[in-house]
Amino acid sequence: MNKATPICAAIGAALLSFGAVAVELPAGPNKDMVARACGSCHDLNIVVDAAGRAREGWNGTIKEMTGYGLKVSPGERALILEYLTSFLGPDARKP
Secondary structure (H helix, E strand, C coil): CCCHHHHHHHHHHHHHHHHCCCCCCCCCCCHHHHHHHHHCCCCHHHHHHCCCCCHHHHHHHHHHHHHCCCCCCHHHHHHHHHHHHHHHCCCCCCC
16 A cells, blocks of 8 residues: 555545535424425535525525425425524524
């Protein structure tokens, strides 16, 4: 084995971990449902970065995501919308 191999592996691991910061959704009812629904297609940082949207904005986002294949029942959709509006709406602070 080459002496440079462990060094290159360590540098590669460090670079990969540098950009990989886990984003946590704000605590609240149905947080896990939102994490599963949104996280099934993309990183949750996209959701958190969109914090500040009004109810209509989040409603439009959910409609757009269902166009991309999000499968949720009407009841789940309502709970997801309520969570996003309450914990990532215009009056919420970014975590």
